[in-house]
Amino acid sequence: MELHEKSDGYAIRAVVSNRLDSAALTWAAERGIPTHTVVREHYGSLSDFKAALLEVVARTNPDIVALAGFMVVLQPAFVDAFFGKLINIHPSLLPKFPGLDTHQRALDAGEDEHGATVHFVAAGVDTGPIIAQGRVPVISGDTTETLAARTLVLEHNLYPWVLKHLARGEIKLTPQGVDYSDHVRSTAVSCGYSLS
Numbered sequence: 001m002e003l004h005e006k007s008d009g010y011a012i013r014a015v016v017s018n019r020l021d022s023a024a025l026t027w028a029a030e031r032g033i034p035t036h037t038v039v040r041e042h043y044g045s046l047s048d049f050k051a052a053l054l055e056v057v058a059r060t061n062p063d064i065v066a067l068a069g070f071m072v073v074l075q076p077a078f079v080d081a082f083f084g085k086l087i088n089i090h091p092s093l094l095p096k097f098p099g100l101d102t103h104q105r106a107l108d109a110g111e112d113e114h115g116a117t118v119h120f121v122a123a124g125v126d127t128g129p130i131i132a133q134g135r136v137p138v139i140s141g142d143t144t145e146t147l148a149a150r151t152l153v154l155e156h157n158l159y160p161w162v163l164k165h166l167a168r169g170e171i172k173l174t175p176q177g178v179d180y181s182d183h184v185r186s187t188a189v190s191c192g193y194s195l196s
Contacts, residue, residue, distance in 0.1 A: 010167035014060040018053070018072060034060070040072075050075045057082070064166055066159070067121065076123045084173040086121040087166070089159045091151050093117060093133055098126035103147045111138050114147055116155045118162040120173050129178050130196040131171060132188060134158045161191060 015028040016036045025035045036056045043049035054077060057065060067088040079086060092102040094117040106114045115135040122128035134154045138147060165171045170181035178196045180188075188195050 009164045010064070013062070016053070016057055016060070018070065024068070036060075047075070050078065054078045054081060064163065066163060068159070073125055074121065074123075079121055079123050083122070084120065087118060087131065087162065088121050088126070088128075089116055089118050089155055090126045091116050091148070091155065092126075093135065094119060094126055094130060103144045103151065106138065107142060107144065107147065114138050114151060116151055116158055118159060120178070129173060131166075131178055132158060132162050132193045132195055134191075134193050157191075158193065161187075161193070 012028070012033055014034045014036065015022075015024050016038065017025050018038055018040060020037055020039060022037075025037065028035045038049065038053045038056050040046070040049045043052060050072075053072075054075075057078075058081060062082070062085065065082045065086045067086070074086075090098070090102070091114075092098070092106065093113070093115045096111075097105045103114065113135045114137075115133055117126075117133045118131045119126070120128040120131060134157070136147075136150045136154050162171065165181070165184050170184045172179045180195055185195065
């Protein structure tokens with residue numbers, strides 16, 4: 001769990017998953033971090049499942065809700081409840097390639113660079129104000145697997161970096177857009193990240 005190993009200025013207070021076999025649940029339980037599961041099959045309808053998910057997450061009273069490998073489109077009520085606190089990491093340079101199969105789509109499009117985007121979540125698939133992006137080159141002979149592996153290394157650095165600065169109040173969502181402290185702006189340059 002890179003988000004824990006690289007935590008600086010934040011702590012993981014709970015892990016919520018929609019999969020009983022999630023490695024994150026085992027990892028959290030071994031460290032005494034509360035875990036919660038909300039499994040779609042346990043609910044009569046998709047709307048009941050999504051309402052239960054909102055209730056469980058709200059009970060944790062989160063300062064930040066960081067989506068990581070959560071492959072469910074959230075309903076507007078969930079997004080509204082945590083807007084400005086709800087973030088996601090996506091393996092592409094949004095707005096390019098929202099949704100699935102991003103690495104293959106980047107290769108098919110002949111892109112010369114790929115990357116990852118951390119963004120505040122809005123209603124829709126991989127939408128919302130972009131916080132930061134990191135880039136990796138697309139190398140001749142890349143496969144989906146090699147490009148995905150290179151991008152994953154980037155994700156494991158970019159996401160904790162954003163979380164640290166969000167937790168410290170150095171990145172905020174305002175009515176005018178994403179606001180960054182001078183410190184964030186300077187460290188983004190040194191890390192090779194671009195800001196919105």
